Amino acid sequence: MIAASRRWLRRNRVNFAIGAGVLGAGYLAGQYALGKLSEARQRMSEDRIAKENLRRRFEQNQEDCTFTVLAILPTATENLLDAVPVEQVLEELQKQKAERLARSVGPSEIASTAPPSVADTTEDDAKSSSFQSESYIHASQIAGEGESAAGSVEGGTESGERKSKKSKAQLWSEMKISSITRAFTLLYTLSLLTLLTRIQLNLLGRRNYLASVVSLASPPPATQESRINLENHDDDNVEQAYGNDFETNRRYLSLSWWLLHKGCLNLMEKVRVAVKDVFGTLNPREEITIERLSELTLEVRKKVEGATEEERRTCKWLPYLLPSPDQEAYVLRESGMNTDSSDASPTTSTSFRRLTDETADLIDSPAFTHVLTRLLDAAFSHLIDVKISQLAYKIPPISESTARVQEIVGSPKAKVASSLAVFCRQAHSIGSGVGNEYLEAIENVRELESFAAVVYSSHFEVEDPEFTGKEREPLRTGVDVPPGLELGKAEAKEEGVDKGFENAWDKALAKEDGRVI
Template identity: 60%
Template sequence: MISATRTWFKRNRANFAIGAGVIGAGYVATQYVLSKVTETRQRMSDERIAKENLRRRFEQNQEDCTFTVLAILPTAVENIFEALPVEQVLEELQTQRQERLAKSVGGGPSEVSTADIASAPPSLADGGDDKSLASEGFIHTSQMAESSLESPSPSTPRTKMNKVQLWNEVKISSISRAFTLIYTLSLLTLLTRIQLNLLGRRNYLASVVSLASPAKQDSRINLENREDDNYEQAYGNDFETNRKYLSFSWWLLHRGCKDIMEKVTAAVKEVFGPLNPREDITLQRLSELTVLVRKKIEGVTEEDRKNQKWLSFLLPPNSEEDYVLHAAGMSGPTEISATTSPALRRLLDETSDLVDSPPFAHVLTLLLDSAFSLLIDTKIATLAYKIPPPSASGARVVEIVGPGTGVKTKVASTLATFSRQAYSIGSGGNNEYLTTMEGVRDLEAFAAVVYSSNFEFEAPEAAASLAADAEEPVGGDATLVDVGEIEAASDLEKAWTNALAKEDGKSVTQ
């Protein structure tokens, strides 16, 4: 029996070998498939975790942008209020009115300045505007206190103006101040988004590389600072560079806002100059004049707005960069060429590219649209024209502002609202104008483009290569903009298009 069994195995050994081979191959294939499935599942899990981590970092970064804007906005507001002291002019108006009343009571009507009355329009000669200051709510007690702090010293000479000139000054200053604050807030919002998202991108990349690097087995303490092992420094994520880069917002807060104010004031004088403070004006007419001011500042056509250059308001020229760092307390008076750091230079050049890009102009226009709509269509309409907001009674709003009705109010009433809203626009606390701007979805898309683009240039090798290229003379002073301006612009356009497409897809699915 044993020999028969041995004979049977010999006769069927080929079949056994084939069967064993098939079973072995099946086992190996099964294990391979299972390992691939496990690997794919792990990779998907890692990608999901990475995306969630990136999303949380991005959202936290946007919250930091909001807090940063609210923290540094009062600096620009102080400079603008000091340059356009509406409350101080109003105090002078009230002082002149009290003097005229005292003269009229003490010496009769003949002692009142006839030149003042003769030069003033009939509607201004009766002093009705001065009496309406309190009823219009033009100035609060707290604002009076602030204006007294901002008023120049008694030794400062001031040209004596009559009543008409003072009212014209109130008109121009009130409107210009509100408009200037809107432009400053919009530009500061975009600049802060660019700065913090550029730094956030570098922080994220440095943290990813640090986590992906192998852990050191040597537990000994080494006091030597080895740059090769310092991923934070290698990827440009050093505290000193970041601090200097963020300090460049000083230019907008102290210089840029004043340049904007000059441009806005010139446009307001040209458009609103002929208006009489006691003249009746409709909300539609006020909106048309506001749009006309914006066209003179931003451009008439879409192409003009796209080509409008805002960089000079946001960042200083190269010759002023060291001065800005010194003024912001980032460098000593004897320190020379503080911006020669390749990492800082690259951050400033990329910021300049982003500011000069068409997406920046597009988003800025949308932010200004939202802020001016809140000011004119909501605040002025509600407070000056007594029109209920749309949420209160949609049918009533249509009935009031519809064609043929033409609700009117005094220009002085709108000036009162402009003056009060300046404090809301410049508020460093609960700022509804900033909240409205952050509701513009294209702002988040723009921030996402800044945060997620140009990762390849953050590697130390790429940064060194670009810095070396930037130092080569190419027809003058070469910067990173000169090296890859066309490619960077096209990449930004592609990223911007993709970001907007994703936002559109979200809105459709929601």
């Protein structure tokens, strides 16, 4: 029996070997497939977590941008309100009203008569019964009693105590130009500040995110090399190479001081010239339609931004947003940054210069102009089509029934003085740091989030500390750039960083549905 079994095994040993080989190969293949499937699942899970983390960081960054704008906007508002004192012109008009009353009535009657209100001043001077005091200016916003800025010294040969009084027509003309200029300048300032803040915080957010990714990806130091090192080689330090340095970030963010204190005032002069050209001949007593007011507003915008697409593309906003390199040290001092001699070259460090140069490139890009135009469209539409339409023209919110009635009756008219009242009051609302409806309207513009997403998620390759300006591949961050915003290797090599940004921006605009990031 045993001998027969041996003979049988000897005859089938080849078959047994083949079978064992097949089973072993099948087992190994199965284990390999299971391992690859497990790795794929783990990689997908890690990518999903990384993308969710990136999305959460981005969304938090945009909320920080909103709070930052609301926090620093009142500074620009205060500077513009001081530079364009419409309230002093109002005081002069009220003073002239009181003088006319003194000449026309007796002293006893004046004593028993209440001081002239804004509504009374407007009814007498502009002949507009709809120019109510609350629609012109809040009582708390009127400057204190004192010498009116409308007066001016007549001449060197005349007595210094005698001051030339502007006529009623001159005061109304000044109020017209000043109130419109102030409101329009605040709209421009709000839009520019929103974009500048988005660029700054998204650049820092992107760099800090990359710094954390690189830090996690870096291997831990060997035990024998673990020792205290007091040296800090600036650009050799990974965190500082990515701009994740507290002092550098503070200095970079403090550059917004320029827009809040200088840029907005320079922009105001440009807006004032455009408003004079367009609204200069308009009589405050004249009645115009809301459509006519919209056309005049559009003419002002064309003079400020450019009448054609090419003019808007070539319009330079950088001088209003950032100081020139030779003025950066001055801005840092004025904003409270420590720039004494012990602080080595605060404006020439590599990290600081990288941030400012990239910010300037973004501001000069066509994408910036495109988004700014959309933000201004939303801001001016909210002012003219919503606030002035409802408060000055008494037009209810647009609906199908309202539109049908307007087609039959025609567009209502209102005196220019009524619109000036709304311009004056809305200036305080535009520059408000709490419950700002204009900022909400601006942030509802979809292109703003697209622009912020492009800034946050593209240009990963320029953050490589070893970048020398030659051809290089994008830095591997361990997370894919959101679809539609990726910057391909071929694009980065063939077209360069700036062209790559424009391509990423074009892809973002091409997306019709879904969130950007």
